[in-house]
Amino acid sequence: MTQESLQDDAISRREFISRSLKAGAALAAVGAAGYCLHDRNGPAARPADSSFSLPDFSAGGQGGRMAIVTGSDRVKTVNAALSALGGIGAFVKKGDRVVLKVNAAFATSPSLSATTHPQLTAEVARLCLAAGAASVVVTDNPINDPASCFTLSGIEAAARGAGAKVALPRENSFVPYSVPGGKLIVRWPFLAQPLSGVNKIIGIAPVKHHERSGASMAMKNWYGLLGGRRNTFHQDIHNIIMELAMMIRPTLVILDGTTTMMHNGPTGGSLDDLAATNTMIVSTDQVAADAFGVTLLGKTSADLPYIAKAAAAGCGTADWQSLKPIRAEAT
């Protein structure tokens, strides 16, 4: 190194002090900013309640109504059941924005009846659009990978074929939500994005045995609107189903008992787990629908504590016969 180069790198005392002061000031500023921004309480474990709330989706003036139609053809039975209740137009009006909450929980074939049947999904979507619905969105937050579930269950293709949109859950689809009066669903991730701006919601679920709760039907179907580690709710299964019923006041529930999963639910897996029970239930009262649906499993509503709990919570009636259901046969 030459003397000249050393001289090039040299700084004056004034320059040294000036630079040191600037560096010190910068460090002090960063430290002060960090001190000011430091959150001494740390992040909250759960978010504060958001302003998100769910409207009452029920069709005005309908009260508790129910139709039970027997037959093996889902398209015929659901049409007959809706006709018995005054037609889809009694529930879905022109311009309505409708969500069809299906059970797409598993990536299984529709033949196993672990998920809502695609044919039924398509027909209900078609009817809603024919009634003048501005939009029909089919959604669920499945147990398994959403894309596989909607594809392999046949629901996605059926829904799109009927003109409906399919909303798969994404990370930003959820907002924290608390069920008014609930003890379990408190600041819990809720699948809100597909329900944004929606004024009608129709639940479409198959009738299935469920290892933990005894049965999975219309009320349990709302479980697919929750996110997070929701499996923890299985430890208090009857109360969580009651709160699910408290969470959603549906326009309609459609309980598909055309084929019932009698054993090994909710996944099933064998065609031997299924029985042809040839029944379609459409009701404005989700508790009544389940109370009747459980009979297809050879049980009574007394076997499922969540039915009485939901009735006591004001979500509907366990005495489905009190609704004087309209019965019909669709051949």
Add this chain to the structure above:
Amino acid sequence: MPRPVSATSRSETLVSLIVLALLACIAAGVYRQQFNFTPWNPNGDTSQSLAPASDKLPSALVAHAGPDLAAMSPMESFDRETLSDKIDGKAEFYLPAGFLAMQCQRFTLKADASNWMEVFVYDMGEAINAFTVYSKQRRPGVTEVADLAYRTPNSLHFVHGKYYVEIVAAQADPAVDAAMEGYWKKFVADVAAGKGGPVAEVSLFPAQGLRAGSVMRTTVEDFGIEGFDNVFTALYDVDGVQVTAFLSRRGSDKEAGDLAAAYGRYFVSFGGKASATGEPLPGATIVEMDGIYKVVLARGRFVLGTHESSDRAAAWKVAILLNEKLSKEKP
């Protein structure tokens, strides 16, 4: 003359500006992101379900697939914490039975991509646990294809050592039947069975009148008697009457005797009428309750008897047969 020390080159200035711009971008990003609330994963921890859950399971499931199969999805792994992410409430069936880990994967037929099946391999830790979940889910009226293996129209279920395996096809089809069978045989050939040999209690039930494939291991909840676990049951057909026989190997003769007494007391506490018996079953008790007869006795370390029969003579006959068979066994 030396260059002024405060001078900076244009390149230094440019680099400094770029660094400052980057810092400004990061600061803006942090500021913006803080308004997007994501303190907890709103849709569960799906990464867990895709990570290897256990080193106890056999190697990649694709290794056992025949040349007629192609992988349709990546292999998924689940442990005790995440099993419900795949099978929802059905997890409550496996967990108390000793479940450790599960791997699953979907395969398609190379000749027909629409024809697919899913393989589920449950590591139950011990052969006796694998037998428990196999026997309790066994569908009635199915086709036995081997010892501890049966098939239904669309599925194949078997036990291989500590593994309980289900192969579920999307539809009943001869081509996929052959693929399922091929997978089963290759799996058994490839995979070490692990801890535990054949379940000895299965062979302790006398063959006369035994309904094929009806031996089942129950859990404590099934009998409702505290501490009465590890119970094997079997169905017998005796002179047109169905009888449920049971046996349970206990830790000592005294424990067997105490449990046999507890069994009798339990049903008497619910209104049953007990009566002592003589030869050839000295020490046995018959309890009649609502027209159903139960026989119980202790024989060495075993508690045995008949649990349900509408015919006293049939219940007695099966209990004698069971006692005779156990008397020939080494203690």
